[in-house]
Amino acid sequence: MLDQLKYQPIHSIPESGEITAKSPSNIALVKYWGKKPIQIPTNPSISFTLTNCFTKTSISFKKSNSFSFNFTVKGVAKPSFIPKIESFLDRIKKWCPFLFYYQIDIDTENTFPHSSGIASSASGFSALSLAIVELEQKITGITNENKYLKASFLSRLGSGSASRSLYGPAAIWGHHKNISSTNDHYAIAYHDLHENFKNYQDTILLIDKGTKKVSSTVGHELMHNHPFSKERFLQAHNNLENMISVLQNGDLDKFIEISESEALTLHAMMMTSKPYFILMKQGTLSAIELIWSFRKESNIPLSFTLDAGANVHLLYPLAYKQQVLDFIGSELIVYCENQQYICDEVGSGANIIRASYA
Ligand code: PMV
Numbered sequence: 258m259l260d261q262l263k264y265q266p267i268h269s270i271p272e273s274g275e276i277t278a279k280s281p282s283n284i285a286l287v288k289y290w291g292k293k294p295i296q297i298p299t300n301p302s303i304s305f306t307l308t309n310c311f312t313k314t315s316i317s318f319k320k321s322n323s324f325s326f327n328f329t330v331k332g333v334a335k336p337s338f339i340p341k342i343e344s345f346l347d348r349i350k351k352w353c354p355f356l357f358y359y360q361i362d363i364d365t366e367n368t369f370p371h372s373s374g375i376a377s378s379a380s381g382f383s384a385l386s387l388a389i390v391e392l393e394q395k396i397t398g399i400t401n402e403n404k405y406l407k408a409s410f411l412s413r414l415g416s417g418s419a420s421r422s423l424y425g426p427a428a429i430w431g432h433h434k435n436i437s438s439t440n441d442h443y444a445i446a447y448h449d450l451h452e453n454f455k456n457y458q459d460t461i462l463l464i465d466k467g468t469k470k471v472s473s474t475v476g477h478e479l480m481h482n483h484p485f486s487k488e489r490f491l492q493a494h495n496n497l498e499n500m501i502s503v504l505q506n507g508d509l510d511k512f513i514e515i516s517e518s519e520a521l522t523l524h525a526m527m528m529t530s531k532p533y534f535i536l537m538k539q540g541t542l543s544a545i546e547l548i549w550s551f552r553k554e555s556n557i558p559l560s561f562t563l564d565a566g567a568n569v570h571l572l573y574p575l576a577y578k579q580q581v582l583d584f585i586g587s588e589l590i591v592y593c594e595n596q597q598y599i600c601d602e603v604g605s606g607a608n609i610i611r612a613s614y615a
Contacts, residue, residue, distance in 0.1 A: 259442060261403045262410055264354055266396050273319040274614035276391045280384035280607035282310040282375060283422045284459055284562060284570050286516045287497045288523045289431065291480030291490065295348065296417050297441045299480060300493035301431025303500055304421045305572075307459060308604030310369045312380035315611075316388045318359040326361040341415075345382065348414040352407070353389055355396055369599060375461065376473070376564065382415030383408065383422035387607045395614060408607070409443035416473075420444040425605035426454075427504065433497055446606070451507030456575040456602055460582070462589055463597040464540040465567035471527065471534050476565055479530035489526060493519075509574070513552075513560040516572065520563040527565070538567040540592030545569065547588050555580065575602070 283304040291299035326346065328338055342363070350357065363385065369375050387408040394404050405423050413420035413430070421428035424446035433439045480486050496515050503511045527534045541563070548561050548571070559573045559581055573581050582600075590596050 259410075261399075262352060262407050264352065264393065264397065266355070267398055268396050270320070270355060270358060270396055271318075271392075271614040273317075274392070274395075274612070275315060275317045276388045276609065276613075277313060277315040277611040278384045278388040278391065278607060278609050279311055279313045280380050280387060280422050281307045281425075281604050282312075282369070282377075282380045283307055283418065283428065284564070284572075285418065285421075286427075286519065286562065287493055287500050288519050289417055290477065290523055290526055290565075291483075291486060292417060292477045296413050298417055298431040299486070300490040301429060301433045301436075301439055301497050302418075302421070302493070303427060303429045303447065303497055304418070305427050305457060305459065305603045306422060306425035306606050307601045309601045310367075310375060310380065310461075310599060312365055312367050312377060312384045313610070314363065314365040314381070314384035314388055316385070316392070317362040317364075318356075318392070320358055321360040324357040324359065324361075326363060329362070329364045331366045332364060342385075345385075345415040349386075349389070349411050352411065353393060355393060356389060370463075370466070370597075375463075375568065375599070376416075376418070378416035378473075379419040379422045382419035383412040383607050386411035386415065386419070387423065387609065391609050391612055395612070405607075406443055413443060417477075423607045426450055426603045428606075429497070433494060435498055436501065447501075447504070449501075449505050450603075451505055453507035453509055453574055454504055454512075454603070458571070458573050458575055458578055458581070459601045459603070460571040460573075460585065461599040461601060462540075462544055462569040462571065462585070462593050463599065464544065464569060464592055464594065465538050466594045466597075469566055470536060471565065473565055476527060476534075479532075480526065483526065483530050485526065485529060489522065492522070509558040513558060516562050517560055520561065523565065524563060536566055537563070541567045541569055544589050544592050551584055551588070555584075557581070559584075
């Protein structure tokens with residue numbers, strides 16, 4: 258299965274160059290929570306790929322006798338990110354030996370505010386991985402299909418959910434016995450969306466912009482020896498299969514049921530692990546209550562999902578955008594820090610913006 262990922266040089270290695278890639282964040286509908294070394298998920302997941310929340314990453318590289326790298330955010334050094342990138346580069350070394358002939362400058366920027374509670378690891382690692390594999394394509398001539406597959410594979414080694422950001426409108430990561438081509442090593446694109454889900458909206462209420470109380474690494478860890486993990490992993494397999502039917506047949510009621518239950522289960526897992534955590538804030542719960550009454554009163558198929566934090570993602574069809582924005586403005590905005598929310602929607606995945614070689 259991993260044969261396509263091997264490095265097989267056929268062309269010469271460029272002396273220097275610069276590659277810029279762009280990759281969006283994604284929001285899981287069926288959540289990945291729990292992993293085995295190295296970044297192998299304990300259950301499969303599916304996400305919508307986003308559009309407006311993205312990372313743009315440039316790598317400038319110059320041939321050198323010894324490898325080194327530099328990391329900046331919009332040109333400013335960020336030493337706190339270095340250990341994560343170092344461990345990522347170490348993990349991908351075997352798969353991308355060509356990278357280590359260079360001195361590399363990595364510069365990155367996010368469209369969404371830093372520390373907004375929106376994880377930048379998914380968009381960040383997928384943008385960086387795609388830029389790296391673009392260079393590999395120059396050296397080896399791998400096909401575009403294998404380029405994305407390998408970029409997803411490398412992204413996974415940085416952050417599991419990043420593997421899903423490469424493709425739109427949705428992506429599945431993790432083996433499911435009834436869904437062909439699914440595997441634990443890289444994500445696959447999922448295209449078969451009913452009309453109801455085309456341009457589906459995700460408006461993110463920034464309830465708490467503080468840094469996460471529990472890192473996802475620690476959170477995944479807590480699923481080992483968790484009293485409910487076996488049932489949870491089984492449930493995720495069932496939910497994924499049902500979610501795929503829903504995405505195909507456009508059943509919005511069932512979509513709401515599965516995605517909200519997944520969000521609450523993710524948080525329930527955290528509340529029942531040892532040690533236990535509550536990552537929702539009062540604003541999260543108030544927003545959920547209001548979403549439920551709004552849906553009941555208006556019959557608008559507005560639902561929510563959550564990541565491992567307090568922010569609330571509002572999911573709904575494009576046709577209801579104005580009504581939902583009015584509802585946010587009148588009832589939900591009071592729960593958003595600095596009245597901030599982000600309007601996003603389902604998108605098409607990562608791409609290369611620029612590549613030049615010397
Ligand atoms: O990719 P990680 O290790 O940051 O984990 C992400 C986990 C969730 O965002 C909570 C769920 C998911 O599937 O994206």
